[in-house]
Amino acid sequence: MTWFEHAIWWHVYPLGFTGAPIRTAHDARPRLEHVRAWLDHAVELGASGLLLGPVFTSETHGYDSVDQYRIDPRLGDLADFDRLVAACRERGLRVALDGVFNHVGAGHPWVRRALAEGPDGEYARFFRIDWSDPRSPRPADFEGHSSLVALDHATPAVADHVTDVMSTWLDRGVDGWRLDAAYAVPAPFWAEVLPRVRSRHPDAWFLGEVIHGDHAAYAAASGIDSITQYELWKAIWSSLLDRNLFELDWALARHVELGRGQLPATFVGNHDVTRIATTVGPEGAVLALVVLMTVSGVPSVYYGDEQAFTGTKEERVGGDDAVRPAMPGTPADLAPSGGWMFRVHQQLLGLRRRHPWLVRATTTTTELTNTRYAYTARGAGAADVLHVELDLTDGHRAVVRDDAGGVLFSYDG
Structure with a gap:
């Protein structure tokens, strides 16, 4: 197994987690120290990364970058980042970063230079710009967001830049x-x-955010290790909300197929979606x-879901x-009302860690109605078997x- 086949991620949106200003005037503070104060919480949860x-x-929100070689001053500096990575290492936690390589912020210095210098300028080739009106050139944007300027991925210099950014931070310990x-x-x-990045870091893991389309084909063509499994995410909450477990059964059959060509990245919450405890209630969560x-x-577990945040x-x-709230200074400052959900997470993440073969398990249905669903998860070994029952x-x-029928986890809400 590769190391990431053992991974259970605690997913943190740091600007929100640390209470950094997003749309108001920015300040410079070492807020990554706030994240560092929560690493023991991640370990106690059962996460490994x-x-x-x-x-x-x-x-503003982090996805409109203007310098991918510099830590956002709202979070600190390189020394603060290095301390966070070192603290993760001390606890056996892996670290993965969010790389925005499809687009940059409209205020990026390369965008400004491209527009100022014209189509023959040094940085014009980095972007797809409509120069038909010289007085008002129009850069291609990302999904209609004028604040996000799309890179031109057909330009070799863009590939060189992305390779260098990823390698730089992998060199630094991620x-x-x-x-x-x-x-x-x-x-x-x-x-x-x-492949260029892997030539220096052969063990690096690459997770691609893909919301729609043929996941397996994209993974095969791109070489990405894992694809975000939005299809399964949707089926999980929708089947629980609508009391239609046939949808979950269909999605799990698809999930097994999607996993044949890559290792899906699975989740029930992230920084872009309504909290699972809001959608289906804490019991459904x-x-x-x-x-x-x-x-x-x-x-992955999105921060706060382990406390039944809404x-x-x-x-x-x-x-x-x-869905991107600030967290208190330390876990000791959390409201006690979420403690029960934290304990549930500990039990289920512990179960996952004790059965690492689940990362590549297949599932077969043993019972299915609108409100009852049972499936068997199997691994490669004869003893790699778990039986799961859901009842609404x-x-x-x-x-x-x-x-053997022994109960490893039970819940009656």
């Missing part, structure tokens, strides 16, 4: 990259860049976690704030048993 959202200098909006980047671009921890893939994603300016008939119930 820290998946960090954007940490590079940006204009273990992998989440490739933001990977689906918007032509797969051949990654197929060129990733437990059943969602049961599924997450008993099917194949590389799972929050609704809205399509407006600031609509992400509710009257409340929220879940049981995980070993092949």
Whole structure:
């Protein structure tokens, strides 16, 4: 097994986690120390890695970077980052960073120079710019967001830049990259860049954010190790919310197929979606976690979900704030009301760690109605068997048993 086949990530959006200003005047503070104060919490949870959202200098939310070689001053500096990585190492935690390589912020110095110098300027080749009106050149943007200027991935200099950025931070001690909006980047671009990065860091892990399309084909063409499994995420919450477990059964069959060509990155919450405890209630969130921890893939837990945090994603300016909240100074400052969910997470992440074969498990259905679903997860070994039961008939119930019938986890909400 590769190291990332053992990984369970604690996913943190650092600008929100640390209470950094997003749309108001920025300040410079070593807020990464705030994240460092929570690393023991991640270990106690059962995570084996820290998946960090954007940490590079940006204009607002982190996905509009203006310097990918510099830590955002709102979070600190290189010394603060190095201390965080070292603290992770001391605890056996891997570290992955969020790489925004599809686009940059409109205020990026290369964008400004490209527009100022014209089509023959040094940096014009980095972007796709409509020069038809010399008085008002129009850079291509990302999905209609004028603040996000798309890079031209057909330009060799862009491949050189992305290769260098990823290699620089891997040299500095990180273990992998989440490739933001990977689906918007032509797969051949990654197929060129990733081998160059792997030539220096053969053990690095690359996770591509892909929201739609043929995951397996994209992984095969790009060389990306793992693809975000949004299809399974949607089926988990939707089947619980609608009391239609046939949807989950269909999605798990698809999930097994998608996993044949790559190792899916699985989740029930992240920085871009409504909290699972909001969507299906805290009791339903437990059943969602049961599924997450008993099917194949590389799972992540989004910070706060282990405390049954709620929050609704809205399509407006600031609509992400509710799902990207600031955390208190230390775990001891948490409200006690979420302690029960933390203990549930400890049990299920512990179960996952004791059965590492689950990362490549297959699932077969043994019972299925609208409100009852049972499946068996199997690994390569004869003893690699778990039986999972979900029941929505009257409340929220879940049981995980070993092949001898011993109860490894149970919940009756």
